[in-house]
Amino acid sequence: MMRVSDLAIVRGGVPLLAGLSFAVEPGSALILRGPNGIGKTTLLRTLAGLQPPAAGQIEVPEDSVAYASHADGIKGQLSVVENLNFWARVYGMADVTDAVLERFALQDLRARAAATLSAGQKRRLGLARLAVIGRKILLLDEPTVSLDTASVGRFASFLQDHLDAGGSAVIATHIDLGFTATVLELAPYKLDAPALTASDFDEAFL
Amino acid sequence: MIALLRRDLALAVRAGGGFGLALVFFLIVVTLVPFAVGPGQVQLAAIAPGILWLGALLACLLSLDRILALDYEDGALELIATAPLPLEAVAAVKALAHWLTTGLPLVLVAPVLGILLNLPGPGYLWVVVSLAIGTPALSAIGTFGAALTVGLKRGGLLLSLIVLPLYVPTLIFGAEVARRGALGQPLETPLMLLAGITLASVALLPFASAAALRVNLR
Amino acid sequence: MSDHSLRPVSSLWEFANPVRFMALSGKILPFVWVACVACLGVGLVWGFFFTPDDYRQGSTVKIIYLHVPSALMAINAWFMMLVASLIWLIRRHHVSALAARAAAPVGATMTVIALFTGAVWGQPMWGTWWEWDPRLTSFLVLFLFYLGYLALWAAIEDADTAADLTSVLCIVGSVFAVLSRYAVVFWNQGLHQGATFSMDKEENISNVFWYPAVLSMLGFGLLFVALVLVGTRTEIRLRRTRALMARASAE
Numbered sequence: 001m002m003r004v005s006d007l008a009i010v011r012g013g014v015p016l017l018a019g020l021s022f023a024v025e026p027g028s029a030l031i032l033r034g035p036n037g038i039g040k041t042t043l044l045r046t047l048a049g050l051q052p053p054a055a056g057q058i059e060v061p062e063d064s065v066a067y068a069s070h071a072d073g074i075k076g077q078l079s080v081v082e083n084l085n086f087w088a089r090v091y092g093m094a095d096v097t098d099a100v101l102e103r104f105a106l107q108d109l110r111a112r113a114a115a116t117l118s119a120g121q122k123r124r125l126g127l128a129r130l131a132v133i134g135r136k137i138l139l140l141d142e143p144t145v146s147l148d149t150a151s152v153g154r155f156a157s158f159l160q161d162h163l164d165a166g167g168s169a170v171i172a173t174h175i176d177l178g179f180t181a182t183v184l185e186l187a188p189y190k191l192d193a194p195a196l197t198a199s200d201f202d203e204a205f206l
Numbered sequence: 207m208i209a210l211l212r213r214d215l216a217l218a219v220r221a222g223g224g225f226g227l228a229l230v231f232f233l234i235v236v237t238l239v240p241f242a243v244g245p246g247q248v249q250l251a252a253i254a255p256g257i258l259w260l261g262a263l264l265a266c267l268l269s270l271d272r273i274l275a276l277d278y279e280d281g282a283l284e285l286i287a288t289a290p291l292p293l294e295a296v297a298a299v300k301a302l303a304h305w306l307t308t309g310l311p312l313v314l315v316a317p318v319l320g321i322l323l324n325l326p327g328p329g330y331l332w333v334v335v336s337l338a339i340g341t342p343a344l345s346a347i348g349t350f351g352a353a354l355t356v357g358l359k360r361g362g363l364l365l366s367l368i369v370l371p372l373y374v375p376t377l378i379f380g381a382e383v384a385r386r387g388a389l390g391q392p393l394e395t396p397l398m399l400l401a402g403i404t405l406a407s408v409a410l411l412p413f414a415s416a417a418a419l420r421v422n423l424r
Numbered sequence: 425m426s427d428h429s430l431r432p433v434s435s436l437w438e439f440a441n442p443v444r445f446m447a448l449s450g451k452i453l454p455f456v457w458v459a460c461v462a463c464l465g466v467g468l469v470w471g472f473f474f475t476p477d478d479y480r481q482g483s484t485v486k487i488i489y490l491h492v493p494s495a496l497m498a499i500n501a502w503f504m505m506l507v508a509s510l511i512w513l514i515r516r517h518h519v520s521a522l523a524a525r526a527a528a529p530v531g532a533t534m535t536v537i538a539l540f541t542g543a544v545w546g547q548p549m550w551g552t553w554w555e556w557d558p559r560l561t562s563f564l565v566l567f568l569f570y571l572g573y574l575a576l577w578a579a580i581e582d583a584d585t586a587a588d589l590t591s592v593l594c595i596v597g598s599v600f601a602v603l604s605r606y607a608v609v610f611w612n613q614g615l616h617q618g619a620t621f622s623m624d625k626e627e628n629i630s631n632v633f634w635y636p637a638v639l640s641m642l643g644f645g646l647l648f649v650a651l652v653l654v655g656t657r658t659e660i661r662l663r664r665t666r667a668l669m670a671r672a673s674a675e
Contacts, residue, residue: 012582048288051424067288071281075213077220082213089209090289129285350596354589358579367575368593371568372600375607382611396610403603414596421588 001026001064001168002137004047007056008191011042015054017189024137029159029169029179034186040172041070043186044139047170066135068143072126076115080106080125083114084132091133103158104128105151119146127155130162138162138169144177152177207291207299214303217276224272228265228308229315235261236319247324254323255384258333261319262312263344263377269308270348271365273300274356274419283356287423297415301342301349301408309341325388332387336400340380343404346411347372353418376403442660445519449653456653460646467639475633487545489637493644495538498566501531501648505573506598509591518663519656521587524594525577526655530648532570539563558609565604569597583663 001024008018016039024030032040046053047060048067074083084096101107104124109117114125123146130138138159144152156177159169163179171177218225239257240250277283286296316337317330325333351369355361379400386393471489508524511517542560543553554560576593580586 050284050287063290065288067285069281069284071284073277073280073282073285075217075280075282077217078213082216086209086213087285087289090286090291092290133289347600354576354593355579357585361579364575364579368572371565371572371604372597374565375600375603378604378607378611399607399610411596414592418589418592421585421592424585 001061002047002170003057003059005057005059007043007046007058008054009039009042009046009051010054011039015191016042017186018055018191020056020186020189022184024168024170026136026166026168027163029163029171029181031177031181031183032170032172032186033174033183034190038186038190040186041141044141044170044172045069048139060137064136065139066130066133066137067139067141068126068130069141070145072122072129074114074117074122074125077113079111079113080117081110083125084128087129088132091135093132093134096128096132100128100131103131104154120148120151123147124151124154127158131158136167138167138171140169140171140173142172142174144173144175207295210286210291210296210299211303214300215306218303218307224269225307226311228269229311231268232261232265232312232315233319235264236322239323251324251326251388254320254325255329255333255388256381257323258316258320258325259337259340259377259381259384262316262337262341263373265312266308266341266344266348267366267369267373269304270352270369271355271362273304273349273352275352275361278356278422283419284423287419293416293419294412297349297353297412297419298408300352301345301412301415304349305342305345309337309345313337313341328390329384329388332393333384336380336383336387336397339383339397339401339404340376343376343400343407344373346404346407347376350411350415350418353415353422356419357422376400376407379403442519442664446657446660449657453650453653453657456646456650460643460650462643463639463646464643467636467641467643471633471636471640475636484545484548485633487541488633489640491538491541491545492637493641494534494541495563496641497644497648498531498534498538498563500645501527501534502566502569502594502598502601504652505531505594509594512587513591513595518587519660521591522659522663523652523656524591525587526659527648527652528570528574528577530651530655532567532574534644534648535563535567535570539567556612558605558612561608561612562605565608566601569601573597583666 003023005021007020009016009020020043022030032043034040042051044067045051047058048065050067075086078086081096081101084100088095098107101110104127106121106124106128109121114122117125123143127143130140143155147155152175156179159177160179163169171181236257239253239261243249243253274283277286287293313334316333317325320330320333348369351365351372354368355365358364379396382396383393383400386396468489472486475486477483477485505524505527508520508527512521512524539560542563546555546560547553573590573593577586577590580589
C-alpha cells in the first residue's frame with residue numbers, strides 16, 4: 001500500500017536519516033521507534049507530503065494518506081461536532097455520526113465549544129478527525145500524548161478496527177498500543193554526517 | 207472549499223474572531239483626520255476620497271495577519287495542506303473570506319464615513335464602486351503577504367512592510383477613481399486599470415501564496 | 425568535494441557550485457576592483473573638473489555623473505535579483521540565491537544615492553528638495569520594495585526557506601514595481617527631464633559630457649559587480665561556517 005525506497009530526509013538543512021526502505025501493507029501497522037530528535041516527526045511529515053524527501057521515493061495511492069501531528073488543529077470557537085464536520089466536508093465525507101462520537105467518548109461534549117475542553121479531550125477530538133475523513137493510511141505522530149489509560153484503550157481499539165478493515169498506519173509512539181505491529185528502529189539509519197553530497201544540502205558548501 | 211469558507215466566516219463572526227475591528231479602526235482613522243488637518247469643509251471635501259481609500263487600506267492591512275497565522279499556530283494549516291484541497295484554492299478561499307469579513311463591510315460603511323468628511327455628492331457612488339472593485343485586490347495581495355510571513359514569530363510589522371509597497375498601484379488607481387468621481391471628471395481609464403489589477407491579483411496571486419505556504423510548511 | 429575544481433569547466437552552470445564560484449570569484453575580484461577604481465576615478469575627475477558648465481544649469485549639472493549611474497544600477501540590481509531568484513527557484517543553485525541577497529543592499533544603497541543626488545540637483549533646478557515627480561516617486565517606491573525584500577531575508581532563520589520566500593517576493597514584487605511605475609506616471613506627469621542619455625545621444629547631450637558619463641556608468645557597474653561578488657563570497661563563507669557547525673554538533 002505504501003512503499004518507501006531508499007528515502008533520505010533533512011531537517012533545516014541537516015541530514016537526519018538515509019537509506020530507509022519499508023513497505024506498509026493493508027491491514028498492517030508500522031511503529032517508528034528511536035530517541036528524541038532522530039527524525040520521527042520529519043519522517044512522518046515527509047511521508048505526508050509536507051516536505052520533499054532529500055532522496056528516494058515514496059509510493060502511495062493518491063488521496064489515501066491522513067496525517068495527525070502534535071497539534072490537533074482544533075478551532076476553539078467551534079463546537080466538537082462543528083470541528084469534526086468541517087474536516088469531514090473538506091475530505092468530501094458525510095457528517096460525523098453518533099457512533100464515532102461514542103467511540104471517542106465525545107457524545108456528552110458534542111455541543112461544547114472546543115476551547116472549553118481539557119487537553120485529553122482535545123486530543124480525543126483530534127483523533128476522532130481520523131475516523132471521519134475516510135483515509136486508509138494514517139500517519140500518527142505521538143497520538144497518545146495527554147490521553148489517559150482508558151482513552152488509549154479506546155484509540156487502540158479504533159486503530160485495530162481500522163487495520164481489520166484493510167487500513168494501515170505508521171505510528172511514532174513510545175507506548176505499547178496492544179496490537180501486533182512491525183517495529184522499525186530508526187537508529188541504524190541515522191546519518192553519521194557527512195555521508196551525503198546531494199546539492200540540496202548545506203553540504204554543498206563544504 | 208465551501209466548508210473552509212464557511213468555517214472561516216463562522217470563526218470571524220464568533221467571539222474573538224475580530225469581526226468589526228477593522229470597521230472600528232476605519233471609523234477612528236476618519237474621525238482623527240479632521241483633528242489633524244482642521245475642520246474646514248472645503249479642505250475636507252478635497253481630501254475625502256483619498257482619506258477614505260487610505261483608511262480602508264489601513265483597516266484591511268490591520269487584519270491581514272489573522273488570515274493564516276491562527277491556522278498555522280494551532281496546526282490546522284498543516285492538516286489543511288495534507289487534505290485534498292489544492293493550496294492555491296486554500297489561498298483563494300482565505301482571501302475571499304478576508305474580503306467578505308473585512309473588505310465588503312468597509313465598502314458598505316465608506317459612504318457613511320464620507321458624510322463625516324463632507325464628501326461631494328457624486329463622490330459617494332464612486333467611492334463605493336472603486337472600493338468594491340479595489341478591495342478584493344487588497345485581500346489577495348494581503349493573503350500573499352500573510353503566506354510569506356506565516357512562519358515568523360513577529361511577522362505583523364514585517365507583513366505591513368512587505369504588503370504596503372505592493373498596495374501602491376491599487377491605491378493610486380482606486381483613489382484616482384474616487385477623486386475624479388467626486389469632482390465629476392471622466393474616470394474610465396483608472397477604473398479599467400483598477401479592475402485589471404484586481405482581476406490579475408485575484409487570478410494569479412493565489413499561486414504565489416500557495417508557493418509561499420508550501421515553503422513555510424516544510 | 426574539492427575534486428570539482430580538477431575537472432575542466434563543461435558548462436556555465438558549474439559556477440553555481442559554491443567551491444568553483446569561490447575559486448573563480450577570488451581570482452577575478454582584484455581585476456574588477458582595479459577596473460572599477462580606474463573607471464570611476466577617470467570618469468568622475470574628468471566629469472567634475474574637465475567638462476564645461478552647462479549653459480543653462482551651470483555647474484550643478486555635474487552631479488549627473490553620480491545621479492545617472494546610481495539610478496541605472498538601482499534598477500539593474502533589482503533586475504539581477506529577479507534573474508537570480510528565478511535561477512534559484514528553477515535550478516536550486518545556492519550561489520544564485522546568495523547573489524540575490526548580496527545584491528539587495530547594494531541596490532538599495534544605489535537607490536538612496538540616486539534619490540539623494542536627485543534632491544541635491546533638484547534644489548537649485550526646481551527650487552525644491554523633493555517633488556512628487558513620477559521618476560522620483562518611482563525610485564522611492566523601489567526603495568520600499570528593497571526594504572521589504574531585505575527585511576524578509578533578515579527575518580527568516582532557515583537559509584533555504586529565506587531564499588525561497590524572498591525569491592517568490594522578488595518575482596511578485598517585480599510585477600508590482602512595474603505596475604507602480606506606470607501607476608505613478610499616470611498619477612502625476614512630472615517636471616523631471618526626459619532620459620538624459622539615450623541611444624541617440626546626439627539629440628540630448630554632446631560628446632564632452634558623454635565620454636566621462638559612460639566611464640562613470642561603467643565604473644558604477646563594476647562597483648556593483650565587485651560589491652555583489654564580495655557579498656556573495658561572505659554569504660557563502662557564512663553558510664559554510666554554519667554547515668560546519670551543524671556537522672560538528674551532529675557528531
